[in-house]
Amino acid sequence: MLSLEHLSKTYADGTRALSDINLMVHEAEIVGLIGGSGCGKTTLLRLIAGLDRASAGAIRLDGETIDGPNPAVGIVFQEPRLLPWLSVFDNIAFGLDNVSSAERKARVGHALEKIGLAEHAKRWPRDLSGGQQQRVAIARAFVTNPKVLLLDEPFSALDAFTRASLHEHLLGLWEETRPTVVLVTHDVQEAVTLADRAIVMQPKPGRIFDELGLGLARPRDKAGLPFETSVRRVLTALDQSLNTPQKQPQRERDRQAAALWW
Amino acid sequence: MTGQAESQAWSSHEGAAALAAPVLAEKRRAFDWRVLLGFFLPILIALLWEAAVTFGVAQGRLVPPPSRILATLAALSETGELWTHVWATLWRILAGFAIGAAAGIVLGALSGANETIRRLLDPTLQALRAIPSIAWVPLFILWLGIFEASKVALIAVGVFFPVYLGIAGAILSVDRKLVEVGHVFRLSRTKLARRILLPAVLPEALIALRSGLGLGFMFVVAAEFMGASEGLGYLLVDGQQMGKPDQILAAIIAFALLGKIADSILVYSTKPLVRWQDTVRERL
Numbered sequence A: 001m002l003s004l005e006h007l008s009k010t011y012a013d014g015t016r017a018l019s020d021i022n023l024m025v026h027e028a029e030i031v032g033l034i035g036g037s038g039c040g041k042t043t044l045l046r047l048i049a050g051l052d053r054a055s056a057g058a059i060r061l062d063g064e065t066i067d068g069p070n071p072a073v074g075i076v077f078q079e080p081r082l083l084p085w086l087s088v089f090d091n092i093a094f095g096l097d098n099v100s101s102a103e104r105k106a107r108v109g110h111a112l113e114k115i116g117l118a119e120h121a122k123r124w125p126r127d128l129s130g131g132q133q134q135r136v137a138i139a140r141a142f143v144t145n146p147k148v149l150l151l152d153e154p155f156s157a158l159d160a161f162t163r164a165s166l167h168e169h170l171l172g173l174w175e176e177t178r179p180t181v182v183l184v185t186h187d188v189q190e191a192v193t194l195a196d197r198a199i200v201m202q203p204k205p206g207r208i209f210d211e212l213g214l215g216l217a218r219p220r221d222k223a224g225l226p227f228e229t230s231v232r233r234v235l236t237a238l239d240q241s242l243n244t245p246q247k248q249p250q251r252e253r254d255r256q257a258a259a260l261w262w
Numbered sequence B: 001m002t003g004q005a006e007s008q009a010w011s012s013h014e015g016a017a018a019l020a021a022p023v024l025a026e027k028r029r030a031f032d033w034r035v036l037l038g039f040f041l042p043i044l045i046a047l048l049w050e051a052a053v054t055f056g057v058a059q060g061r062l063v064p065p066p067s068r069i070l071a072t073l074a075a076l077s078e079t080g081e082l083w084t085h086v087w088a089t090l091w092r093i094l095a096g097f098a099i100g101a102a103a104g105i106v107l108g109a110l111s112g113a114n115e116t117i118r119r120l121l122d123p124t125l126q127a128l129r130a131i132p133s134i135a136w137v138p139l140f141i142l143w144l145g146i147f148e149a150s151k152v153a154l155i156a157v158g159v160f161f162p163v164y165l166g167i168a169g170a171i172l173s174v175d176r177k178l179v180e181v182g183h184v185f186r187l188s189r190t191k192l193a194r195r196i197l198l199p200a201v202l203p204e205a206l207i208a209l210r211s212g213l214g215l216g217f218m219f220v221v222a223a224e225f226m227g228a229s230e231g232l233g234y235l236l237v238d239g240q241q242m243g244k245p246d247q248i249l250a251a252i253i254a255f256a257l258l259g260k261i262a263d264s265i266l267v268y269s270t271k272p273l274v275r276w277q278d279t280v281r282e283r284l
């Protein structure tokens, strides 16, 4: 279980990116973090990944405090961040340093199958499309079998078709080892497609506004009524999160702004 | 780059998407005959000049016709004189390049990797860089004598600066985002240097070495002008003093060939290291 306790982060320039975040994520749960720009979603993932230090509070994974990069925590960034001098195969194998070469081959081969890029193993990243690169990045994080996988808007740069197929690939990989997943997204549809629970965040300072259990069975029927209802619930919560701190007259304008944003 | 995009578009037009990769690879390997187009202009000019001299339109005393230059080259090469000079020049460049490049790589890497060292080292080196390197000549001659050591030192100074700047700059401009990938996988400092920093700086480092080598060729002439009894630079001076323009031009041609060959060897021997790069480099 991943638990965040009274987590705060104030940057050196005084920006209060996160303030008193409390969150429990169960094993094998997929949590969708959603909220407007600048409400600290990336900051939160960077803290969990150990790439930044919290100003206050603690992060624990099964009781063990996390204060630096940890083998049990994997992260996929918004950009693929593949190493251009390594082949697709070697990129996926990047974190498998202390594994026998036979096992490395087997694991990477299997991941390549799963993401549908088996015949591209020997190519350079520059020869892949954006969606294919992002799939490689996801596979690179999965092959080390992390207990917790952090995804920071991994699909935001892709078109709707590619995104839908990547959701399938992601769930396919997730089914195998069932890690805990924290997924940051701007897209309500995406959150409802993938997550068991949606966390709505608010900016200035970044904090949790609301949590919604989605309780949908998998595989999810995106055309079904329960799906639609969930999307609407999350949208309503988001709307409220954008409106609450402001005074009444601003309400309508904000609603319009929110509608444009999504 | 456009060529590659074109061929990619072509193969998919033909509906041979599955075959695209091997077809591309073959096209890349096939010899591009358009290269020969580059020879057209110089050969044309040479032939015209040759004809002008043959038919008495021009005298060809100060600008000898190509045939005479080639004959001079052949004569020099037959007596073995040419090879003595080529070898002398090449040896000086290689020695100077090795010293200058090694120093440039070491100091550039230190200065790029460590902020304190950079603050300590960089201002002094930048100040030294502002001195025109030829200005060192009298001092080097006083310190190191008029023989090989002072020449090699001058070439080393010329090679040092572009290599130092290139390496330090390459390290400073390594993408922080890729370094973070290394942190995520908990690479130790040495592994981070080997698996991420080194490959990331390699392309720029090779370009720095190339410009260093180019400057080495510039400075070897300067070095040989300051009094040498052999070397292609000596051939130049000798040709001037003896009034032999054909010898001067022969030496210039030898320089051009030597420089091009050295550069090509550097480029092709290091090509496998940076094959992953996008193709821009091939056009540099």
Ligand SMILES: Nc1ncnc2c1ncn2[C@@H]1O[C@H](COP(=O)(O)OP(=O)(O)OP(=O)(O)O)[C@@H](O)[C@H]1O
Binding pocket: A011, A012, A013, A015, A016, A017, A035, A036, A037, A038, A039, A040, A041, A042, A043, A044, A206
């Ligand atoms: N290195 C930094 N130094 C100072 N302030 C920062 C730094 N990184 C982020 N911030 C600030 O912290 C706040 C939260 O940033 P963060 O990147 O976490 O937002 P986000 O929710 O990921 O936004 P987006 O959806 O646009 O990616 C912002 O106000 C941002 O300006």
Ligand SMILES: [Mg+2]
Binding pocket: A041, A042, A043
């Ligand atoms: Mg972000």
